[in-house]
Amino acid sequence: MIRLAVRCSPELADLVLAELTVLAPNGVEEERGPGYVEYAIYGGEGELPELGELDATVGAGRIEVSSTEIPDDWADRWRDFHKPLLVGDRLWLRPSWEPPREGAIDVVVDPGQAFGTGAHPTTWLCLELLLELAEEGAAAGPLTDLGTGSGVLAIAAAKLGWAPVRGYDHEQPAIEASAVNAAANGVELQLERMNLRERLPELAPTVVANMTSPILKAVAANWRVCQPGGDKLATANLICSGILPTELDDVAAAFAAPGFVEAERRQQGDWAALLLRRP
Numbered sequence: 001m002i003r004l005a006v007r008c009s010p011e012l013a014d015l016v017l018a019e020l021t022v023l024a025p026n027g028v029e030e031e032r033g034p035g036y037v038e039y040a041i042y043g044g045e046g047e048l049p050e051l052g053e054l055d056a057t058v059g060a061g062r063i064e065v066s067s068t069e070i071p072d073d074w075a076d077r078w079r080d081f082h083k084p085l086l087v088g089d090r091l092w093l094r095p096s097w098e099p100p101r102e103g104a105i106d107v108v109v110d111p112g113q114a115f116g117t118g119a120h121p122t123t124w125l126c127l128e129l130l131l132e133l134a135e136e137g138a139a140a141g142p143l144t145d146l147g148t149g150s151g152v153l154a155i156a157a158a159k160l161g162w163a164p165v166r167g168y169d170h171e172q173p174a175i176e177a178s179a180v181n182a183a184a185n186g187v188e189l190q191l192e193r194m195n196l197r198e199r200l201p202e203l204a205p206t207v208v209a210n211m212t213s214p215i216l217k218a219v220a221a222n223w224r225v226c227q228p229g230g231d232k233l234a235t236a237n238l239i240c241s242g243i244l245p246t247e248l249d250d251v252a253a254a255f256a257a258p259g260f261v262e263a264e265r266r267q268q269g270d271w272a273a274l275l276l277r278r279p
Contacts, residue, residue, distance in 0.1 A: 125273035130203035151178030220254035
């Protein structure tokens with residue numbers, strides 16, 4: 001097993017992460033230290049992607065790439081670091097080798113498939129907001145998950161009562177992983193591959209979008225022009241995550257054009273999320 005690491009300055013982290021999750025949707029590890037952010041992906045010999053596109057996008061000399069061989073028992077020892085998480089006292093996110101929790105909604109997702117096991121702050125923030133919307137009574141109709149990744153948010157939404165739940169992602173491995181995870185959780189998701197930078201699907205009254213800020217702003221720009229009839233005004237609640245705290249104002253402003261008003265912003269560590277509503 002090889003660990004391929006990309007280290008950059010904090011101001012480049014959002015751009016590097018956005019490009020890496022396109023090149024390698026099967027898992028991104030994040031580590032932060034004094035003056036740097038490092039993202040790592042794992043794979044066998046010949047399985048890891050070429051990073052030439054990342055070099056071209058970010059610029060030569062602005063990132064450091066290194067590779068390290070991982071011991072053969074790494075996959076087994078990795079289990080020690082993936083523990084169950086309780087979100088909002090209701091959602092129990094766990095890997096398959098951990099037991100369910102009595103009285104909690106069970107969501108099972110194993111690490112190492114597509115990006116997002118629920119442990120990352122961007123996913124956690126979305127789950128908190130979904131729980132709160134469900135408590136308000138919003139979980140009674142369709143939901144759209146943009147950038148579905150491993151399907152954690154879509155699966156949780158289905159278990160909270162939204163239906164139908166549709167998930168979209170640019171990467172086919174993410175769609176495949178979401179389908180596997182949905183089956184493991186006994187929920188039905190309608191999944192489709194789509195480049196969300198270029199077009200948007202028909203959107204539900206509740207939309208969750210856990211993506212980086214450049215993609216979120218592209219979605220905002222496409223909100224009106226891509227919808228049949230020229231509008232996407234059916235959406236009443238929009239959760240946006242994957243945002244750096246310094247980018248919150250820009251993302252909120254981008255979604256003001258299609259009529260969204262900021263209802264709440266919250267932060268966990270170095271990441272933030274927005275709850276936007278249409279009055």
